[in-house]
Amino acid sequence: MDITYTCINSKYGQSRCNLMPRPTLSLLSRDEREILHEKALILLENIGVAIDDQRTLDILKSAGLSYEKGRVKFPRDVVEWALRKTPKEVTLYSRDGKPYATLSGDTVLFNPGSAASGILDCKSTDPREPLLEDLFKFSLVVEYLENIHLQSTALIPYDVPIELRDRIRLYPILKISRKPIITGAFTIDGVIDMLKMLEVVIGDPGKKPLAVFDVCPSPPLKWSRITISNLVDCAKRGIPIEIIPMPQLGATAPATIGGALIQHHAEALSGITIAQLVNPGSPIIYGGSPCILDMRYGSLLITTPETLLVATAYVELAKHFSLPTHTYMCLSDTRLIDFQAGVESSIGALVATLRKINVVSGPGMIETENVQSLEKLVLDDDVCGYALRYSRGFNLDLESMDVIEHVVNKGKTFLSHRHTLR
Structure with a gap:
């Protein structure tokens, strides 16, 4: 879960914050991403890419890229640029x-x-x-x-x-x-x-x-x-x-x-x-x-x-x-x-x-x-x-604590409370 914080005004403390839990999905660590990127750069630099268009080849040659045996080699500094x-x-x-x-x-x-x-x-x-x-x-x-x-x-x-x-x-x-x-x-x-x-x-x-x-x-x-x-x-x-x-x-x-x-x-x-x-x-x-x-x-x-x-x-x-x-x-x-x-x-x-x-x-x-x-x-x-x-997750609204107290103490219902109506 990613959790972000936004401060709210509550009876239970001005410094209390609004928690916003949002479900996320993550697969690769930073090190794994960098390893995969490095492997792709090696492919581009050593094997290159076949391009079946003379106009594009001319553009790449003018930029200093090498063309060998029908394949364009992409130097890593050019890719990073x-x-x-x-x-x-x-x-x-x-x-x-x-x-x-x-x-x-x-x-x-x-x-x-x-x-x-x-x-x-x-x-x-x-x-x-x-x-x-x-x-x-x-x-x-x-x-x-x-x-x-x-x-x-x-x-x-x-x-x-x-x-x-x-x-x-x-x-x-x-x-x-x-x-x-x-x-x-x-x-x-x-x-x-x-x-x-x-x-x-x-x-x-x-x-x-x-x-x-x-x-x-x-x-x-x-x-x-x-x-x-x-x-x-x-x-x-x-x-x-x-x-x-x-x-x-x-x-x-x-x-x-x-x-x-x-x-x-x-x-x-x-x-x-x-x-x-x-x-x-x-x-x-x-x-x-x-x-x-x-x-x-x-x-x-x-x-x-x-x-x-x-x-x-x-x-x-x-x-x-x-x-x-x-x-x-x-x-x-x-x-x-x-x-x-x-x-x-x-x-x-x-x-x-x-x-x-x-x-x-x-x-x-x-x-x-x-x-x-x-x-x-x-x-x-x-x-x-x-x-x-x-x-989108949800807003863990600390103001709801005030609402619970009000409903319980006053004998009200949540259905009719203004917190629900809004």
Whole structure:
């Protein structure tokens, strides 16, 4: 428990203080965080990262980074410099240009998982391909859910030409919502067009950011041409970037939690460093979407205890450097809205709120980030509210001692006492 103290005025002593117990979750000691960080620095310095984009390679070469056998080596002093340059908080704005939330410290915001390729209707047990109309409906529901704080481009509309799908996902949200947006592009040109769309609505999207753009390295230790181009284009314009390594334990990352965590951290650090070399001070959110390969069936699972441990640990590494954080939780690997969906989503939401993860993607999702459900989204809104309330703890109000004495001595009831009524 973390306990903070705020002095109050009480009959039982002016110096008495208000105790505010707040439940928290911690996994790594300071020494363990520093060891893991050191291992990631060694990976970046000795093995390096493959980057499939000449423009980015030219930027890194001009900054003095070496390029050998198709891999860029990241010296530790450059990585440490980049961490110092990265802002410690990111402020998001609503569509009307007002500050909406600051991503830092103990802030926890939920948003639907992004880019689902299927949607599960309430009268069916089989997902279907989403349509643009589904995205309109989904975004409208998100707008009115109290505990789903951010929008996301949650569905891929299949009734739109494939080359336009990343752009068109942004349109319904810009049209009907005021909440900030977690989004991303599927193509190099897509991110440019999406930034133009944002500019039409809010002006310069880097000055009062309405949207955060996801970029995902390709494990192990590689950036594809599309994702690194998106990162560079966003960094140049000061657009908030959410870096989301996706280690698959046993497939594209070591099968052990520690090994996957080191790889995850190295990939995130490479993205942070590139962004700061492009534009020092670029706003970054350190995120992730770890999963594990089920060797029996060849399927990927995202809500196992092992993946929750990886996520909790990398968030602590990010917080070690006071960086804004992100993860995928409050979703489920199941194919239906059933007991498993409730358990996995509830555990994830509680872990996220106790660990104070700033951006939590996942509500509404099943089938390991592949399918969205409006019904589950509404249920998850309640789950998120429950977890948020629990994580706030309670006020151990010493003034209540005065109330107990008054009720007992006066023969009153707590129900009618002004302390209860307020």
